[in-house]
Amino acid sequence: MNQIGGLIFLIAVFLFSTFLNWYVFQSLKTLIADLESIKVRNFSFTVYWVVFTGITFWVVFTFYSIFKAGEISTEHQQVLNVFLTLIVTQLVCVIFLFGEDIVRNFQAGLSYILNGKEATTFPSRVKWLSIVALTVSLVPLTSFVYGITKGKYNFTVHKETLYFDDLPEAFDGFTITQISDIHAGSFKNYEAVRKGVDLAMAQNSDLFVFTGDLVNHYAEEIEPMLSIFKEIKAPYGQFSIIGNHDYGDYGSWDSPEEKVANFKKFKDQHKRLGYRLLLDENVKIQKDGQEITLVGVENWGVGFQSKGDLEKALEGTSKEEFKVLLSHDPSHWDREVKRNSNKIHLTLSGHTHGMQFGIETPILKWSPVQYRYPNWAGLVEESGRYLYVNRGFGFHAFSGRVGIWPEITVIELRKK
Template sequence: MRLPLLLISLPLLALLTDVYLFRRHLRHAPRWLKVLWWSLTGVVLVAVFLAVLFQVKFRGTIDINVAMWAFYAFFLVYMPKWFYAILSLFDYLPRLWHKHRSRWGHIVGSALALFVAASILYGAFYARQHPVYNERTISFDRLPEGFDGYRIVQFSDLHIETLGSAGRYLPEWVDRINSLHPDLIVFTGDLVNRQGGELPPFMDELSRLSATDGVYSVLGNHDYGDYYHWTSPADQAKTLQKLIADEGHMGWHMLNNRSVYLHRGNDSIALIGVENWGMPPFPQYGRLNEAYPARNDSTFKILLSHNPLHWRHEVIPRTNIDLTLSGHTHAMQLKLGWKGFEYSLAEPMYPEWSGLYVAPDGHHKLYVNEGIGCVFLPIRIGARPEITIITLKKDS
């Protein structure tokens, strides 16, 4: 239901915007300029319609990047127009008092439209390709002495099919992570975008990741192939098993509803991983009881769970897990911030959508990584790809 509504509403809004702008600025323009205006409108709208139509009809059989860049072109053209159109409408307010039309809306709208266009270009051709390396120190009173200063590198949501030209930076990202000499590397899901066959071209690079205690990963909602058109359920299951095997061939340790112990001298902590646990329509394959039955024992515990909603709905009320590491939200690939204030469109859906969160009891802590790859649009504005370096600290 959402997709047909999107297919109707976006082109209609775009067409109405172009009619308004044409009447305001091009009614008396030369004929060639009018033809060019409506030709460009037609090309963009038809391209987006065909991209979506082909994705729906031939789901999984054509390159998703074609549709993503078609949508990108649409928003690059129309988002600045929408901002300009809204502000320029205020120019007509003085006419309510029989005065001449103002030009302030036109001036401010033009400036804002240029800023929006520049931001969209920056988000696709620079920010998307250059991660931020966020260092976080998180303190715990239950942390064993042997793990004081323990360093974890977390990355998430590669959506490897969608990397496109950003994929050429993967060796640089791997080198940078290895240069940090972490004790542990964790990946919190969505390695692929639609199906496991995307991974093999990138396996050699990802297998170079190295940490003292190894690389551990869990599955995200995209890893199961639920957004791909399969000839049979058996093919889907077979591809998922191959993805899991390929991660093993890279030297990664999959924690699919299981746990391991990490040791430093006589001290140990539990590293727990669950399959994807999400609220509908996302599937709930995660089984915390299976992964670590003694959920409230005295062991210090770290949980890898792709969807941060798991922390709020199951981890806090039912366990004493000290630290949960998640991804999934991407901060909607759009984050606005000013002097410590941050907002994203992810916030209405995910109360915990980016960064560090501490439960009211002061015990349960969650870190949400904003991920590296993209979905829907190949763009990141204010929410650059993130690689997190977490240092565990013994609270004195």
């Protein structure tokens, strides 16, 4: 982001936060309006504005530090946690207050029409509605607190069984465990990570795949957990690809050579993990004299670096082969994969994290990320070609998960 764009963003954050602070302040004024002690009221108002204005400046300064450093540190993440928790909590409160203001303005307008200007009065805020607004706001507040402390380690297994006419007989019942987006630099609780890895290993799948974003910025971020993730083994191998964060594009480098060395080290880390890194290439998975083709591309994404070369990765394959593609960004499936003349039966992606915030129930599935990615979590099918988007194992920027839990995916292939 250039300097002018960054300045506009910082001003927008300050103004928006101040607006929310002012609106929520209306609830506080309504609740304590009946207090007899003016000193108590003024003290409460002063404390409110000192605290929330201080948080606003703290957040703006943090965004400035992120722009200046070019990366999001652990300390930055803590501030972003406070910012997102506060913003969502205040927005819920403001929805009630804004609705009330619409009614109040309508009542005042109707009074003006019926009674004239002199007899028009503007209705006061209703105390009970402010109580409801603040009470309901406790729901997102507690949800974010849980998501920051516990939810980001609430590893959940999602299972899908997919049926294909042309799946080789030997692979009927073949299982694939997928994890994605470890973002190793964000983890501090390694015991929690081990529990997630143990859960992945407990699926006892035939094949293991990792679909990118091993680190946030630097190759060494995975080193404290190498011994944990290298425990993942599968009878037919462990395979991985590159995500947009893995290139080091979001890190700070003293020289181009330092960045190149980091990327070389990153690729070496996959060897140490025991994962075969697929770089625009394919490999045959053989079982009982039959085979399927596993294809892996470098990152290709709309709005992100598009280094992946699908045609190169498919070299040597035929249209008749059963193919599984590993591609980090699900936008790749929309743009290049699902209509490719060389049919790819199943694509496994990650990248979106489900934005680490949303609602998933049997009735409702929503996350803000859906306005950027139409296929942001779970399974989608078009003309017999499937995409599965993993919700991510780790977290980044916002170091928590609210409603969108870290995922371990198990895909079972079946022959119709």
